[in-house]
Amino acid sequence: MKPVSVSNGNLLGHWRRWAPVVVLLALCILISLFNGNFLTFGNFIRLLNSAAIPIVLCMGATFIILMGSIDLSIEGVVALTAVIVSLLVINDISPYALSLWAVPIAVAVGGMMGLLNGVLHIKLKTPSFMTTLGVGFAGVGVATTILGGTTVRISDQTFRFLSLGRVLEIPMAVWIAAVAVAVAYVIQERTRLGRWLYAIGTDEMTARHAGIPIERTRILIFGIAGLFYGLGGVLAAAQFGQGHALISQGRLFTTITAVVVGGTALSGGVGSVINSVIGVFIVVVLANGLVLMGVEPYVQQGVQGLLIIAAVALALDRSRLDVVK
Amino acid sequence: MMQPVLEVRNVSKSFPGVKALDNVSFHINKGEVVGLIGENGAGKSSLLKVLNGIYQPDEGKVLVDGREIIITSPRHAFDSGIAMVFQEQSILPTLTVAENIFLGREEEFLRFGLISKSRMNAAAAEELKKVHLSTHPAMRCADLSFADRQMIEIAKALSLDSRIKTDVTILLDEPTSVLEQKEIELLFRIIGDLKQRASIVFISHRLEEVLEISDRVYVMRDGQIVQELAAKDATVKELHQHMVGRQLHHEYYREARQATPSAKTVLECVDLNRDGAFSNISFELHEGEVLGIAGVIGSGREDLARCLAGHTFPDGGNLLVNGTAVHFGAAYDATAKGVGLVPSERKVEGLVAPFSVAENMTLAALPKFVSGGIISFSAEKAVAADWVSRLKIKTPSTATSAGSLSGGNQQKVVLAKWRIAGVRVLILDHPTRGIDVGSKEDVYELVRDMTAEGLAVILLGDTLDEVIGLSNRILVMRDGEITARFEAPPGGKPTQVELVRHMV
Amino acid sequence: MTQEQRTRLQTWLPLIVLAVLILIVGIYDPRFFSASNFLSVTADTMTLFLMASGVTLVIMMGGIDLSVQAVASMASCILAAYLQQLGFLAIPLAVLGGALAGFIGGLASTKFRIPSFIATLAVSGVVISAGNWFSQTRSVNIPGDLSATYLDWAIGEALGVPNEIWVGAAFLVIMSAVLGLTPFGRLVRGIGAQERAVIASGINVDRTKIAAFTLSGTMAGVAGVVMAARLGSGSPTLANEFLLPAIACIVVGGTAITGGVGSIWRTFVGALIVQVVRIGMTFMGVSVFAQQIVFGFILVAAVAVTMDRAKVLVIK
């Protein structure tokens, strides 16, 4: 993993930048002490499986958060794209049978939703928090309207392969997530957009003076994030073999939690998509572990909360963030 | 005569209520260094903003190499050969040195739409050579010193001349205000070599520097250029008069008013040290005394100042206030013990910009204005108004937002805040950084007033001059240690040379 | 238009938006204009406002409190669980529970230096568990006689106006006073505008922050009590789906999500705007399928109008 946090070179700083990984390892060890099965190949695969979709979503969310913005439209976009993709492959409602060709279409729709976020946010000068909240509502609304509340069932096995298929023992969804991470990493490190979003997240005025097209960059980044959500929607549809408006319920906060647990600062400028991958695994392993350790169901949320606090307290690199909001 | 590289003709710019630029004409020839001076609000920064494309002039035109151009944005200015080194640093801590130098201009390193970091770093290394900086281009700027970042800022500007055909003009806005002697000398050397390739506009409040480096000097006042003179036959006093438009009524640092401190020790350090910052610092500070601390960046004097004010914590040694040992866990502990800090980063730590003048002034002493849990606005307003008049703060009213005042007046508000809080020890960290000559004098006057009232002052001067002029005693620091102590009574002041010897 | 006029107009925009929305709905269906309808619409808005009023303080500090929904639910459980034994005491107890939750959130965010977004999100997990514990994971009924004796102040009626409105109005005044007249309120604004300067002025910022989170939790507790009174029961899921609407109220009112600028009355108006939009859609017979979509875009549009950009440099 590439060290991401900008540390002031002292030992603590060096430790901090690896803290998310340390937390993850500590968590794994803790759980395997309670239940040996945790460290089995089977469970490893299952963890990857549970992590695949959150990781894809986090790639988009991380970019937004690095800009210092926030995106609450995740659930809306995922729901809409999942419904659309399910209607375009062989299914029990619509006549279409585009099979895998449906994927780019759905992803593109995600991109459009993202662009909509960006355009409204920039042109109306409304905070991303509110804009994306509104677009999110709309997304779920449209998804509901398209299906009239019913569920569309996917009978297209080629499409289901995206989730069920295995290559070298590893589920297809995981490979796709891996590719998503690679793409996101390249965008972040090797493209102007990537560098510019750090600049914007750190100090928008300076970025503007440097001649960076702030508006265009922000809109594009929202668009790119939308593409990742769209892919997330596709994977969700493939995983459950169906599409409906509630398929993304509960995705929003888990995604943002993962991003922050990974060590990306909500204030923008600090962090990386790689951090978010670690963050996702911390969250997924935690949820998986609570069941493995047989924690009393109704206190699980409490335990999870406390452990999240602990994880962030350890993992978050605050060496440079003098004020924490 | 030869074709000016950059020329401004009869430019005017007005804002509601003020005429920021009034028919300003100004030119700079190839290989020339032109000084631009004036009090804050005189129109310097407006002129720069016009040249930098942030403002569009209402009248008049800008010519580059004799061709008229409309500068639309800082980027456009840059591409047209006008590079600006901002007073507020425009270096992003989260990016690497190379990324900062080429921010917004990555296209030349693109290969199939991807940035080639190796090529970018190589190119950056070239630029760093020009400013004799050895830092690695892939290093994050967060890990660099303030001065290094300033140098990178300049490197960024220099990167222009190897990249465009037209002659390059570099606007240096207060480049030295954050630099120490050593770096300043380096900077001046660099400007020296630059003259073959570029023309430089040099803006500074340090008049002696302006005279030292410039060929010609423009003096601005009230949005007009009131004087253009050749540097070689001008004096600081002269410049100063043109700037303020009046005679210097009495001598600059008010040495005549220098109080003789009482024997009472208000603050004492015993072998104070903070790992990696400073070590075995011992001194006594007396009532009514100005204790100056001189030292280059990295000498540890800033760290010491912040530590004394409770912003950071010592790892060893003792700190005594009025004879009793204290441990400051945070700034509020220091304030409670009557120790206040006037920070160097005025806009960030000094003021709550959106707050009104009154709200800022009472911020450190809010409880004094509370009765029954409610703030007494009348009392607050009265006190604020009193201090506004006492410190001659130029503001429409005490309800005006402090952020809208000029630097000098903002600084006075910060000082008023601590006076109202009734601190007995005030630490001044670069109290006159980036404020104009007129306000500087007022600040010096205030320092004398405070000491007269028995306050003790620790001064980290903006210039050596200032330290020498204002202090009763001077500590010189190097590499976190005190290397020399000077008595500085009126008439018997040490010279810059004496101090510098112990600084470097 | 001069700067002053613009700023003066700016402050009235939320009210203007509200008035316009009311007119649109009212002209479409005059029955919306009946006094009884205004009263019930306002009464229905109060729980939302009570919850949002506390969060407003936190948002003005530049933070956010995502735990209020869980806190309100927990408070309703505490009230329902103990009203029988403790009578009136159950009310302060429930509110206290909310305050405690807020306090913990503030503590976590300041002492561990965790962004409030995550700190409060995590705390709400703990609070949900607590709610389950108090209610034994059931929804607890409040017998009518108890509610008549102890909770009439919240759901009864005075001078022809439902008590929810009196309660809401009371807290509108109290919270506005806290924000506008007390040193605490000023520090909250200061922290939102320029935290480092406040720290450097020798203010114990952490204490102020924790106080703000505690107050936010307290108000969520109050909201939970009123909610329980209205629905005649407490349940660990009673306040579900309240969080985002509550924050929407604050932002729609024109308070900047980035902190520094805002006020309680803006949140009050914001809450009414949100409610009028929702009820308005029912009045105008907007299809249930379209409602979410319309709601979403009206929210964005409303913020586009009401937001006071003059004081916000960068919109993130």
Place this chain on the structure above:
Amino acid sequence: MASKKTETVNVNARLNRRTILKGAAALGVFGSSFPMPAIAQETTWTLANSMRSVANPYHASFAKGGADFAKSIGATYETLATEGNSEKGVSDIRALLQRTGGKLILNVDPNDSPDARVIVEEVKKAGGFVVTQWNKPDDLHPWDFDPNYVAHMSFDGVPTAEAIANELFKAFGGEGGIVALGGILSNVPAIERKLGLDNAIAKTNGKVTLLDFQPADWNEQKAFDITQAWLTRFGDQVKGVFAANDGMGMGALEALRQNGLAGKVPVVGIDGIDAAVTAIEAGEFAGTVAWDPIWTGGMGLAIPYAHATGKIDIIKEPREHREFYGTGIIVSKDTVADYKNNPPKVDYNDLWSKATGQIQYRS
């Protein structure tokens, strides 16, 4: 009995508010000077179904049932969604009562049982008629609000869950360990269904053991992740999966599929959504319970409409017609074909055809 007294207390409190509101309403008269849009002219009854959200299949059909009935009698019909927010649900209903001037027939599945009381009181105040479904406090009874609170219909979660659990046991041979996914802990159906499951297990006296119970909050995604974790924790000890509704069941099924266990480890759910029925045909689901939401959605309006139009006098109806259980149809491998060939029909004239006895209160 105590609850009676309390009701009267409450009703009085309401009454005095109501009278004063009447007075205030006089102010509203100026409203009538406005041009009245067509839909505002409520000469006849307006019909409405209120539910959590039209985004889930069960409630979508529930709404459809309401619409169908309304069409059959040519009345205006509205669907209200609480979006899971109790206050929104209640205030939407208030608004609709206001709009229709009380001439409203409401068939509501309250977001949470407490809401029922407020809704009933509001409807009575406005003079409309209401039928509630699934969720209501035990001490709230239609006959305490004659005639406006027409009826409450529900499905007895306990025997239903018990029956479907037995289908599950049958599917894996009646011996071994199972895991169970529950709904939101405090929801009445979730509680009843858990109880039913426990009964079923108890009756196997030890043959079937409950390895673990986890609430997945009716959420497909959570069900998926939890099931995955179970597969790690219990491996092939898991002989079957009990899900308190089909949505979670589908999540569990997909988790099994990911591990190549779909069809090997049987799953049961409740609700009878199409996906579940298909899964039964495919032999991956061992069974589900169909509530026939079309019927509940329509009949919840038909009964009060019959009263409002004088076809029946609800006050004279016996209590098993005021608080009754509907019939859930067990769909299993054997019955699925039959279920699909002749889907349940709805006869709006035979009001209580599917009523199966008066509601029993436990505890």
